[in-house]
Amino acid sequence: MSGINDFAFKMGTVNGTGSASANSLLMQAIFRMGIPVTGKNIFPSNIQGLPTWYEIRVSKDGYTARPSDVDLVVALNQSTYARDVKAVRAGGYLLYDSSWPMDAELLRDDITVLGVPFGRMCIETFEKDRDRTLLRNIAYAGALAALLNIDMTVVEGMLNEKFGKKQRLLDANHTAIRLGYDYAKANLPCPLPFHLEKMDKTSDSILMDGNTASALGAVFAGATVGAWYPITPATALMEAFKSFCEKYRVDPETKLHRYAILQAEDELAAAGIVIGAGWAGARSFTNTSGPGISLMQEFIGLAYYTDIPAVFFDVQRCGPATGMPTRTQQADLFSLAYASHGDTKHIVIFPADPRECFEMAVQAFDLAERFQTPVFVASDLDIGMNDWMVKRFEWDDSYRPDRGKVLDAEALQKIERFSRYLDVDGDGIAARTLPGVGGKGAYFVRGSGHDKHAAYTEDSDAYLELVDRLKRKIDGAANAVPAPVVTRHAGADIGLITIGSCDAAVREAADILTAQGTPVNVMRIRGFPFSDDVREFITQHGRVFVIEQNRDAQLRALLAIELGFARDSMHSILDYGGMPLTPKVVVDAVASHLVGASA
Amino acid sequence: MTSIAKPPVRHKSSRTNGLGLTIRDYEGAMSTLCAGCGHDSVTAALIQAAWEMDLEPHRVGKMSGIGCSSKTTAYFMKQSHGFNSVHGRMPSVTSGAAAANRALTYIGISGDGDSLSIGLGQLSHAIRRNVNMLYVLENNGVYGLTKGQFSASADIGSLSKKGEPNEQSPIDPILLALTLGATFAARSFSGDKKQLVPILKAAIAHHGFAIVDVISPCVSFNDHEGSTKSYAHTRDQSVETVIADYLPGDFVPLTREITVSDTEEEIRVVQLHDGGSVRLRATAPDYDPTNRESAYTHVRQCQQRGEIATGLLYVDEEQGREMHDMLRTVPEPLIEVPYEQLCPGRAALDALMERYR
Ligand SMILES: Cc1ncc(C[n+]2csc(CCOP(=O)(O)OP(=O)(O)O)c2C)c(N)n1
Numbered sequence: 001m002s003g004i005n006d007f008a009f010k011m012g013t014v015n016g017t018g019s020a021s022a023n024s025l026l027m028q029a030i031f032r033m034g035i036p037v038t039g040k041n042i043f044p045s046n047i048q049g050l051p052t053w054y055e056i057r058v059s060k061d062g063y064t065a066r067p068s069d070v071d072l073v074v075a076l077n078q079s080t081y082a083r084d085v086k087a088v089r090a091g092g093y094l095l096y097d098s099s100w101p102m103d104a105e106l107l108r109d110d111i112t113v114l115g116v117p118f119g120r121m122c123i124e125t126f127e128k129d130r131d132r133t134l135l136r137n138i139a140y141a142g143a144l145a146a147l148l149n150i151d152m153t154v155v156e157g158m159l160n161e162k163f164g165k166k167q168r169l170l171d172a173n174h175t176a177i178r179l180g181y182d183y184a185k186a187n188l189p190c191p192l193p194f195h196l197e198k199m200d201k202t203s204d205s206i207l208m209d210g211n212t213a214s215a216l217g218a219v220f221a222g223a224t225v226g227a228w229y230p231i232t233p234a235t236a237l238m239e240a241f242k243s244f245c246e247k248y249r250v251d252p253e254t255k256l257h258r259y260a261i262l263q264a265e266d267e268l269a270a271a272g273i274v275i276g277a278g279w280a281g282a283r284s285f286t287n288t289s290g291p292g293i294s295l296m297q298e299f300i301g302l303a304y305y306t307d308i309p310a311v312f313f314d315v316q317r318c319g320p321a322t323g324m325p326t327r328t329q330q331a332d333l334f335s336l337a338y339a340s341h342g343d344t345k346h347i348v349i350f351p352a353d354p355r356e357c358f359e360m361a362v363q364a365f366d367l368a369e370r371f372q373t374p375v376f377v378a379s380d381l382d383i384g385m386n387d388w389m390v391k392r393f394e395w396d397d398s399y400r401p402d403r404g405k406v407l408d409a410e411a412l413q414k415i416e417r418f419s420r421y422l423d424v425d426g427d428g429i430a431a432r433t434l435p436g437v438g439g440k441g442a443y444f445v446r447g448s449g450h451d452k453h454a455a456y457t458e459d460s461d462a463y464l465e466l467v468d469r470l471k472r473k474i475d476g477a478a479n480a481v482p483a484p485v486v487t488r489h490a491g492a493d494i495g496l497i498t499i500g501s502c503d504a505a506v507r508e509a510a511d512i513l514t515a516q517g518t519p520v521n522v523m524r525i526r527g528f529p530f531s532d533d534v535r536e537f538i539t540q541h542g543r544v545f546v547i548e549q550n551r552d553a554q555l556r557a558l559l560a561i562e563l564g565f566a567r568d569s570m571h572s573i574l575d576y577g578g579m580p581l582t583p584k585v586v587v588d589a590v591a592s593h594l595v596g597a598s599a
Numbered sequence: 600m601t602s603i604a605k606p607p608v609r610h611k612s613s614r615t616n617g618l619g620l621t622i623r624d625y626e627g628a629m630s631t632l633c634a635g636c637g638h639d640s641v642t643a644a645l646i647q648a649a650w651e652m653d654l655e656p657h658r659v660g661k662m663s664g665i666g667c668s669s670k671t672t673a674y675f676m677k678q679s680h681g682f683n684s685v686h687g688r689m690p691s692v693t694s695g696a697a698a699a700n701r702a703l704t705y706i707g708i709s710g711d712g713d714s715l716s717i718g719l720g721q722l723s724h725a726i727r728r729n730v731n732m733l734y735v736l737e738n739n740g741v742y743g744l745t746k747g748q749f750s751a752s753a754d755i756g757s758l759s760k761k762g763e764p765n766e767q768s769p770i771d772p773i774l775l776a777l778t779l780g781a782t783f784a785a786r787s788f789s790g791d792k793k794q795l796v797p798i799l800k801a802a803i804a805h806h807g808f809a810i811v812d813v814i815s816p817c818v819s820f821n822d823h824e825g826s827t828k829s830y831a832h833t834r835d836q837s838v839e840t841v842i843a844d845y846l847p848g849d850f851v852p853l854t855r856e857i858t859v860s861d862t863e864e865e866i867r868v869v870q871l872h873d874g875g876s877v878r879l880r881a882t883a884p885d886y887d888p889t890n891r892e893s894a895y896t897h898v899r900q901c902q903q904r905g906e907i908a909t910g911l912l913y914v915d916e917e918q919g920r921e922m923h924d925m926l927r928t929v930p931e932p933l934i935e936v937p938y939e940q941l942c943p944g945r946a947a948l949d950a951l952m953e954r955y956r
């Protein structure tokens with residue numbers, strides 16, 4: 001359904017030509033008009049010259065999932081015309097650069113084709129080659145502003161903000177935006193039947209990507225040591241951490257830093273650095289993606305087995321191997337839940353959007369220190385690299401980091417003997433000391449067999465005691481990890497279970513299904529090990545669908561393994577081609593299953 | 600410490616150091632290494648050095664990877680905080696610990712397998728990062744703990760216990776360190792405590808990454824004829840290129856007297872960051888332990904002659920290049936920075952939110 005403030009459009013361009021800034025200009029202008037908006041960047045794994053798309057969805061009702069249908073495609077990349085023409089819904093529009101003719105066989109009868117000679121106009125207007133290429137993008141933004149009724153005062157205000165005193169650039173951009181705008185106004189049916197009208201639905205929101213949000217969370221959590229090795233789509237997280245630290249963590253007088261960021265030689269070293277720093281008492285973290293997690297496995301096992309806190313942000317992408325590094329997936333669930341050799345199990349938390357990235361980053365550091373163990377924050381490329389419209393972040397100044405059980409020199413005085421791995425409270429969590437503390441506080445961290453006093457041993461009983469304690473500890477974290485979020489519709493006997501970035505699409509699908517007479521409830525899992533509510537939700541529903549973005553139904557398998565359900569008792573809806581999930585995939589899959597089941 | 604347990608009694612006559620501790624206070628657990636293993640002599644030298652330097656045991660982080668050599672950390676300074684990490688990865692763990700708490704003294708122990716094969720990357724990058732630590736490489740030319748395979752430091756032609764010759768060229772940790780810009784590089788022999796102790800002390804005092812390559816024979820797998828890392832071969836072939844002694848800021852008696860042979864000029868005094876200094880005397884008249892290029896050439900020439908150059912071969916005390924200098928971190932340990940100075944707080948967050956509109 002498309003209409004006022006409810007439609008989607010998409011730009012097909014070439015990466016490295018400056019389209020990204022035109023696209024974000026459009027998205028932000030819509031946001032500033034008070035209209036809920038979502039943008040998804042679908043980009044290739046190279047720097048320059050390959051096709052790239054940007055999808056913008058406008059939704060007066062505030063839905064933020066990737067659109068199931070596209071009303072308007074802007075086709076500016078000749079090499080993808082065929083694909084782009086196909087992508088338009090029946091009755092929709094295609095806008096292309098009419099400087100060059102489009103093959104007649106690419107055209108469809110059921111869509112309206114609009115042409116604007118962007119290229120030619122830019123060649124005529126601008127002298128420099130570079131301007132001609134870059135400003136073509138601003139020109140199509142201008143045409144879209146006319147077609148979609150985007151407020152030009154907002155757009156021009158944003159150009160002023162962006163270019164400020166750079167007069168030449170400012171003028172050129174204003175010229176370019178007017179080129180497209182005026183041409184469209186004069187020659188095209190402006191505005192289109194679906195277009196924008198000002199609302200007031202975004203004033204309590206922001207636009208931010210998940211990597212920036214996670215980084216901000218790490219700053220607020222008090223993380224001081226970050227170590228990393230560049231990898232898409234996780235890189236921007238440490239870059240954002242660095243820029244926030246430069247803003248907030250530099251001593252104003254001495255200009256010295258209250259943080260340390262180490263670009264490691266590889267992910268093995270990054271893991272080692274965060275573990276060393278965690279042992280020494282700092283809140284430390286690394287940001288990586290699937291291939292990095294693979295390399296960190298040995299160290300993750302070490303931290304698990306020796307009770308050392310550390311936070312790992314895994315921004316998932318398509319695997320295995322290098323896979324499709326610029327496409328999204330949720331396929332690291334197994335490798336995070338049981339990372340490393342031997343019997344291991346880890347705390348994993350799953351944000352669904354940038355706001356949760358911020359909040360869960362803080363929770364991750366608390367959990368890591370409280371449970372003295374590696375904690376994974378599993379987001380993905382869609383969350384990490386796309387701008388999301390989310391509620392403004394809030395902060396409670398009374399927050400203090402949960403440092404867990406740490407014995408300082410004074411506390412050590414009061415006890416007769418310090419035993420590093422002695423489970424005094426029965427929760428599997430033993431008190432630790434930090435290196436540098438005197439008295440009885442020193443002990444030896446070793447990845448080899450050790451007893452509760454941290455002494456080397458290969459004794460079976462001591463080993464059993466240790467690994468059973470670790471299991472008790474991690475299992476005990478199930479109700480400390482963020483609780484699942486449940487959305488209910490009256491009379492539902494169908495339960496949809498999902499995770500992370502699938503949330504927006506699944507909740508929208510649930511609304512659609514419910515409106516169609518098939519009420520469904522939704523539970524979004526936010527932590528592993530699974531809390532008691534997860535089991536309850538599954539048993540409460542006659543039919544359960546598990547929706548996730550990987551081939552092997554990893555979430556469903558984990559639910560089955562951990563909670564003792566038969567795998568077949570839950571139906572999988574899997575979408576793992578690398579694109580953010582759309583509601584249609586979920587609606588269709590549920591509907592066809594129900595038809596099949598009743599046939 | 601050797602594998603023979605000694606009774607834990609303190610003799611009234613035991614000498615104490617500046618902290619009132621005896622040398623026994625610097626010992627560790629009982630060694631489980633083979634009797635006669637060179638690594639145990641390194642342990643003894645470390646104990647001596649730490650005691651003489653008045654290191655507060657609990658302010659020391661003893662770091663290691665995996666291997667017989669890496670077990671050394673358990674055998675000295677039992678009141679220190681120890682960390683046996685994973686094979687070849689001690690440098691990164693130490694880098695992280697040093698980033699978090701720069702106020703501790705970090706002593707890393709590794710083997711030639713641990714350092715030069717699986718851990719070569721980490722060693723190289725710790726050198727580049729110039730982490731403030733002592734890195735002791737207990738070099739025996741073989742993998743001891745996995746029973747005698749050649750390591751990457753084995754010389755061409757060196758024979759294994761079964762008599763098979765090694766055919767690949769060795770990686771020399773000193774040449775490697777010099778190439779990568781190390782600010783302190785020394786070589787010694789576990790059988791020469793007199794030489795090793797002052798080198799270890801100078802290395803600990805050095806502000807930055809100090810590598811000490813110690814030829815430390817493996818009696819079980821590499822102490823036979825035809826080995827170039829045996830006790831006999833090392834004794835015969837080692838040439839002391841630079842005689843070094845560490846002088847603490849507050850003068851205590853020297854470990855050994857550096858006697859002046861010809862002229863006073865031959866003794867160089869290098870001022871160290873901790874207020875102490877090292878006195879160096881080169882045995883070759885033209886050897887300059889502060890010139891990276893000539894040091895490199897000399898070590899290589901010795902190697903080509905089948906000799907092992909020992910002593911404090913290179914030192915660069917120029918300040919401002921230690922990891923924290925490059926990171927421009929505050930002088931206090933990051934773990935001591937109060938949370939209030941780390942969290943920007945609510946008002947800052949509210950203001951920041953405006954930037955994302
Ligand atoms: C990932 C990994 N691979 C292999 C091993 C097995 N391993 C243990 S010690 C060692 C070699 C140690 O040699 P070196 O560092 O020279 O020490 P040495 O025992 O000779 O003192 C190896 C290969 C291991 N612990 N971890």
Ligand code: SF4
Pocket residue numbers: 631632633635636637638667668739743744816817818819820
């Ligand atoms: S095997 Fe070799 S290196 Fe290992 S303890 Fe025995 S002598 Fe030392």
